[in-house]
Amino acid sequence: MEPISRNTQLIFALDVTDRNRAISLSEDIAGFADAIKIGYPLVLACGLEIIDAVCEFAPVIADFKVADIPNTANLICTRAFEAGASAVIVHGFTGRDSLLECVKTGREYRGGIFVVTEMSHPGAVDFMQQNAHALARLAAGSGASGVVAPATRPDKVRQIRSIVGNLTIISPGVGVQGGSATDAIRAGADYVIVGRNIYNSGNPKLEAERFVKEIEKCR
Numbered sequence: 001m002e003p004i005s006r007n008t009q010l011i012f013a014l015d016v017t018d019r020n021r022a023i024s025l026s027e028d029i030a031g032f033a034d035a036i037k038i039g040y041p042l043v044l045a046c047g048l049e050i051i052d053a054v055c056e057f058a059p060v061i062a063d064f065k066v067a068d069i070p071n072t073a074n075l076i077c078t079r080a081f082e083a084g085a086s087a088v089i090v091h092g093f094t095g096r097d098s099l100l101e102c103v104k105t106g107r108e109y110r111g112g113i114f115v116v117t118e119m120s121h122p123g124a125v126d127f128m129q130q131n132a133h134a135l136a137r138l139a140a141g142s143g144a145s146g147v148v149a150p151a152t153r154p155d156k157v158r159q160i161r162s163i164v165g166n167l168t169i170i171s172p173g174v175g176v177q178g179g180s181a182t183d184a185i186r187a188g189a190d191y192v193i194v195g196r197n198i199y200n201s202g203n204p205k206l207e208a209e210r211f212v213k214e215i216e217k218c219r
Helices: 019-029 040-046 049-054 070-082 096-108 129-142 154-164 181-187 204-216
Strands: 010-013 035-039 060-066 087-091 112-116 146-148 168-171 191-194
Touching: 010 019, 010 204, 019 040, 019 049, 019 204, 035 040, 035 049, 040 049, 040 060, 049 060, 060 070, 060 112, 070 087, 070 096, 087 096, 096 112, 096 129, 112 129, 112 168, 129 146, 129 154, 146 154, 154 168, 154 181, 181 191, 181 204, 191 204
Parallel strands: 010 035, 010 191, 035 060, 060 087, 087 112, 112 146, 146 168, 168 191
Antiparallel strands: none
C-alpha cells in the first residue's frame, strides 16, 4: 500500500512551531500538496495531536528520522502511526534490525517507511554521502516504501534511483537550500519537498501552486 497518492508530486514541509499558523498553512496548500511533512519542531511545540489535525488537509509524513535500537524505533513509529501519520521517515545507519522493525510496524498500521539515504544540507557529504548507496540497498532489501534523496544533488538522486528500482523517492532541499524541483524530478524523484519557500512567502497558496506548475513541466 502506497502511503500517499501521486498527483501533484509536491510534499509540503510544515516546519513551523505555532499551531494556528500550522493549521492555516495546511488549509492554504490543501489540494496542491500530495502530503504534508511534519517534524519534531511542530510536534514538540504542539503535541502529537497536531498530526491528526493536519491530516484533515493532506496525508502526513512524520519526519522523525528515527535512529535507535529496534524496540525504541518500534515505539516511536507506533506513536506516529497511532497519531494519524501515513508514513514515517527513518534513518538506516542504525542497521538492518532497527530498519526491519520500523518496516514491520509500518505494515501493522498500513503505513509507509521512508529511509534516508543522504540529507540535503552540505554537511551530509561528510559522512552520509559515502554510505548512501549502501543505505539505498538496505532500504530496497528491507521492504521499505521508499527513500529520501537530496534534491540539492540531482546526480545522487539519479544514482539512488538506479539502486532502489521502483521504490518511491522523496527529495528535500528544493528552494532555499538551492535544489530545483524540475531537476530532481527529471533525475528520478517521485516527489519534491518544499518548506520555507512556501510558508515564508507572502502568499503560500500561490507559491505552492507555482511549484506544482513547475513540476508539471516534467511530465
